[in-house]
Amino acid sequence: MSNKLRKEKQTGKRIIALIAVFVSVFCCVFFAARGKFNTRATDGVSMMIVAPFQRAFSWVGSQLTFIVDTVKEISNLHEQNKLLREEVKILRAQNLSAAEFASENQRLRSLLDYKLAAVQFDLVAASVIGRESSSWSSVIVINRGTLDGVADNMAVVTDLGLVGHVTEAGVNSSKVQLLIDPRSSVGTLIQRPESRVAGIVEGDMKNPAHPRMVNIPKESDVKVDDTVITSGFGGVYPKGIVVGKIIEVRNEEGGLLEYGVLETSVDFQKLEDVAVIVASREAPPEPIQPPAQTPGTETDPHETAEKLQHAQQQIQDAQQQVQDAQQQQLQQAGYVEPQTSIAPEPNVAEEATR
Secondary structure, X not given: OHHHHHHHHHHHHHHHHHHHHHHHHHHHHHHHHHOOOOOHHHHHHHHHHHHHHHHHHHHHHHHHHHHHHHHHHHHHHHHHHHHHHHHHHHHHHHHHHHHHHHHHHHHHHHHHHHHHHOOOEEEEEEEEEEEOHHHOOOEEEEOOOHHXXXXXXXEEEOOOOEEEEEEEEOOOOEEEEEOOOOOOEEEEEEOOOOOOOEEEEEOOOOOOOOOEEEEEEOOOOOOOOOEEEEOXXXXXXXXXXXXXXXXXXXXXXXXXXXXXXXXXXXXXXXXXXXXXXXXEOOOOOOOOOOOOOOOOOOOOHHHHHHHHHHHHHHHHXXXXXXXXXXXXXXXXXXXXXXXXXXXXXXXXXXXXXX
16 A cells, blocks of 8 residues: 555656646747747757757648648549539430431431432321330331321332331321231332332231242242332332342242242331322433443534534525526526526425424
8 A cells, every 4th residue: 555655656746747847848948939048058958949849840730731631632532523423424415415316317318318319209207106016017106197298008118218108197196007017018010121020019927027029920030139119009109119129039839929038128127217108290201311422532512513503504505506506597498487486495404403
């Protein structure tokens, strides 16, 4: 017990001594700072005592400043990162929207080019807004109806070729049966001039992606890669619309007929924009082009016309001279009176030119 009391007394004395030293040092530093002790000895002692504390305080201050700046920088980086993430989301959405607009623009531009080229058709553009669930690949719904001039049995096309025909025209929408539907039937021709074989294209339930051209007599001039177009028979589909091309020719089971397997010109799985033919006319004939001239003998058409006109005038002058000479000879022979004159002969060269 006595030892414990002694230790506590010694500890108390040490604490008092440390406090006294600290107070003394503080007083020296305070008075030195205020200029009370201006002697060299006090200055040296105060500098020696204060220097470690100044270094410690300076280091602590610099560390605190570094920590505060780091925290501020991290906070700023977090805010910048958040803003950049939001900007990236906006830019991605804009990029997707721009890509969709570009795709739509390209499709509509192709459809417009087809409308300008197919002057024999009056077209109404439409968009695919649905497909029947019972026949996903054979009937589509478009956003045009009777208010837009659409009616039943009107042909539907794209810039690539035939799509199908309208089976049910509503007020603001219509149903279109695709040509790959097994219930569909399209009169067609082989486009090749040497062939012109007629047939009927109908959908194949076993192979929905590739319809068949049936009712082709055996040994007909039908070859792989032949282009198939509409024949115009039946009054639903105008003549000359591309349907597809032959990829295979097979014999029917009876052996008397054959059929061709077609690859359609339109990809029905990617069908988005179409056009309805609300009226059709015969296509105007192509302008007659002058035949190609032999190299080295090219002539100017205007110069040729001038030369031909000059030659005609020379022929007329020569004929007039011949007539005058004949008139003089007849007058000298006494066959005609001097006052009478022979009617001029018709201008043979002019009649030939006409």
